[in-house]
Amino acid sequence: MRRASTMTAGLLAGLVLVVALPAAAQTQATEPATVEAVEPHGRHLEELRERVIRQIENRLDRIDRLQARIKDSETVEPQNAAHLTADLSSSQGGLTALLAKTRAASSIDELRVVFESVVYDHRIYALRTPQTGLVLASDFGVAVADRLGSVADTISEAAERAAEAGYDVSEVEAMIAEAEAITDDALAVVEPVAETVLPLEPADVPDPSRAILEQAHSDMLDGRETYRAAHGTLRDAARLLADIVGRDAA
Amino acid sequence: MTLSRAVAALALVATATACAAVGKPIGDQFDPAADETPREVQSIVTASTAERSGVVLQPVDGEIGQSDSLTTSTTAPGATSTTAPSVPAGESTTTTTTAVETIDLDAVFDALDALEGMFGELEAEVESIDLEEGENP
Numbered sequence: 160m161r162r163a164s165t166m167t168a169g170l171l172a173g174l175v176l177v178v179a180l181p182a183a184a185q186t187q188a189t190e191p192a193t194v195e196a197v198e199p200h201g202r203h204l205e206e207l208r209e210r211v212i213r214q215i216e217n218r219l220d221r222i223d224r225l226q227a228r229i230k231d232s233e234t235v236e237p238q239n240a241a242h243l244t245a246d247l248s249s250s251q252g253g254l255t256a257l258l259a260k261t262r263a264a265s266s267i268d269e270l271r272v273v274f275e276s277v278v279y280d281h282r283i284y285a286l287r288t289p290q291t292g293l294v295l296a297s298d299f300g301v302a303v304a305d306r307l308g309s310v311a312d313t314i315s316e317a318a319e320r321a322a323e324a325g326y327d328v329s330e331v332e333a334m335i336a337e338a339e340a341i342t343d344d345a346l347a348v349v350e351p352v353a354e355t356v357l358p359l360e361p362a363d364v365p366d367p368s369r370a371i372l373e374q375a376h377s378d379m380l381d382g383r384e385t386y387r388a389a390h391g392t393l394r395d396a397a398r399l400l401a402d403i404v405g406r407d408a409a
Numbered sequence: 410m411t412l413s414r415a416v417a418a419l420a421l422v423a424t425a426t427a428c429a430a431v432g433k434p435i436g437d438q439f440d441p442a443a444d445e446t447p448r449e450v451q452s453i454v455t456a457s458t459a460e461r462s463g464v465v466l467q468p469v470d471g472e473i474g475q476s477d478s479l480t481t482s483t484t485a486p487g488a489t490s491t492t493a494p495s496v497p498a499g500e501s502t503t504t505t506t507t508a509v510e511t512i513d514l515d516a517v518f519d520a521l522d523a524l525e526g527m528f529g530e531l532e533a534e535v536e537s538i539d540l541e542e543g544e545n546p
Contacts (some may be wrong), residue, residue: 284544292538299534303527310520317514372540379535383528388522397517404514 167353204267211274215254218283222251225291234302239294239353247291250281260312282361286368293356293375300349300382307342307389310328311335314397326403338389345385348378 226247229240257273264270281287289326315335318328352375 229476278436278544282544284542287526288542289538289540292534296531296538299527300533303524303531306520306524306527310517310524313520317517369540376535376538376540379538383531383535385526386531390521390528394518394521397521401514 161303161341162235167288204264204270207242207267207270208264208352211270211277212258214274215258215261215277218254218277218281219258220252221283221288222247222254222345228295229291232298234257234300235295235298237354239257239357240300242357243294244289247287250283254283280361281304281352285364286361286372289372289376290359293372293379295347296379296381297349297375300352300379300386301328301346303386304342304346307386307393308339310393311342313337314400318396318400321400321404324404325329328400328403331396331403333405334392334399338396341385341389345389348385349382350380 223356229235229243229247232240234402235243254277257277260273261270266275304379315332318331318335321331356375359371363371
């Protein structure tokens with residue numbers, strides 16, 4: 160819907176070049192021939208220039224937001240943050256240079272070359288945005304596993320004390336072990352996501368980038384569900400322990 | 410008079426004989442500082458004293474989380490404890506107990522609730538990823 164409205168607005172504005180290029184990129188086509196087919200004969204240079212400038216500024220804004228997300232993340236691995244930040248900063252510099260070129264362009268052909276670079280050399284939306292999101296999610300998922308392990312340890316210690324006091328907590332211990340195994344399974348899926356998507360570069364779009372990003376996203380969804388299962392098992396273990404020692408379970 | 414002297418003399422001879430047998434000079438045999446009671450005997454005496462005092466140890470049922478799993482109650486010697494059986498008279502017992510330290514199950518459930526919050530964040534993180542955005546958002 161959003162895509163359609165953007166395209167319609169672009170077409171109504173008559174800025175065939177600027178609309179056609181993102182549309183081509185959106186379908187992950189990489190053939191510059193598409194650009195040649197939509198040569199905007201007779202269109203006003205300044206209108207096109209403004210459109211290209213807006214496209215660049217939007218991407219710079221996106222980069223700023225992505226950088227802020229990385230900076231605000233409390234769980235991102237430092238080396239992953241450095242990798243993402245370096246890529247985004249590189250694009251930031253490149254797009255800023257393209258902004259200057261756009262302002263200095265004296266022909267539609269020059270604008271076309273600039274815009275191809277904006278889209279194909281940086282891939283802010285098709286690559287850098289999901290790449291950043293997946294790395295942050297992956298590292299956050301590792302932190303979730305750590306927290307689950309910590310809670311499992313706490314319940315385990317409580318169970319040990321109960322056992323020392325003469326209570327039979329073997330079932331609780333079995334549930335804790337099960338939760339730890341489930342957590343390990345989830346971690347094995349979630350943790351590699353960051354290192355899988357980090358090496359992707361604009362030249363990898365659409366292939367193999369698309370398939371890798373889709374698989375990574377699917378892994379994160381699976382990991383999230385598996386973490387939930389581990390969490391549920393831990394909660395059951397805590398409730399059972401509370402029952403055994405005669406406490407009201409929360 | 411003669412009889413008293415005779416008895417006193419016999420007592421002196423008996424004492425001297427006893428002291429000679431243990432190698433101590435006369436007058437040292439009642440040294441109050443001397444403590445030759447073996448430790449094993451001391452512990453038995455101590456246990457026996459505890460038995461006689463009616464002090465018994467009992468587990469605190471279900472009170473995990475208290476600072477100690479044991480409480481001490483005292484009953485008069487010979488009286489029947491209503492909370493736990495006392496050690497039968499004449500028997501010694503060795504009670505090995507482990508103090509149950511504080512277990513805060515409320516903290517466990519709080520941590521589990523906090524994890525719910527983390528799942529919410531993870532969910533938001535994963536669902537914010539839009540692979541369909543392409544290059545024309």
